[in-house]
Amino acid sequence: MRARAVLISxxxxxxLLGPAAPAQADAVGDVVVFSTEAQALDVYSDPxxxxxxxxxxxxxxxxxxxxxxxxxxxxxxxxxVVVQPGYGTHVPGGAGSFxx
Numbered sequence: 001m002r003a004r005a006v007l008i009s010x011x012x013x014x015x016l017l018g019p020a021a022p023a024q025a026d027a028v029g030d031v032v033v034f035s036t037e038a039q040a041l042d043v044y045s046d047p048x049x050x051x052x053x054x055x056x057x058x059x060x061x062x063x064x065x066x067x068x069x070x071x072x073x074x075x076x077x078x079x080x081v082v083v084q085p086g087y088g089t090h091v092p093g094g095a096g097s098f099x100x
Contacts (some may be wrong), residue, residue: 027100029064033057033091047100050076061088064085064100071097 024046029089033042035056042054047064052074058064062068069080072092076099083089 002017023099025066027064027068029062029085031068031098031100032061032063034059034061044100047098050099053096053098055094056093057091058093059088060091060098062086066100069099071099073097 011073025044028046031044031047032053032055033040033054035042035054035058039056042057044051044076047068060070060083062085065085067085068083069076070083070089070091071078071080072094072095074097076097080099081089
C-alpha cells in the first residue's frame with residue numbers, strides 16, 4: 001500500500017513539473033553513429049525525440065545545432081551525457097539511446 005502511495009505521488013509530481021519545461025525546437029543537422037568498419041554509418045537527419053542506438057554502436061557525432069543527450073538505456077530515461085554541437089563521444093553498446 002505504501003509503495004502505491006509513493007508511485008501516485010511521483011506521477012502527480014511529474015505531471016506538475018512536466019508542463020513547466022519549455023518546448024524545445026527540433027535539432028537541425030545530423031547525428032552520425034559509427035558501429036563497425038563493416039557497416040555503413042547510421043545518419044539521423046534533423047532528429048527529434050528519443051532514438052535507440054544500433055546494437056553495436058561505438059561512436060556518436062553530433063553535427064546538429066543543438067546539444068544531444070546520450071542514455072545507457074533504450075528509453076532516454078535517467079542519467080545522461082550531453083554532447084555539444086560539433087563534438088562526439090563513445091556510446092554504450094547494446095541498449096543505449098539518444099535524444100535531440
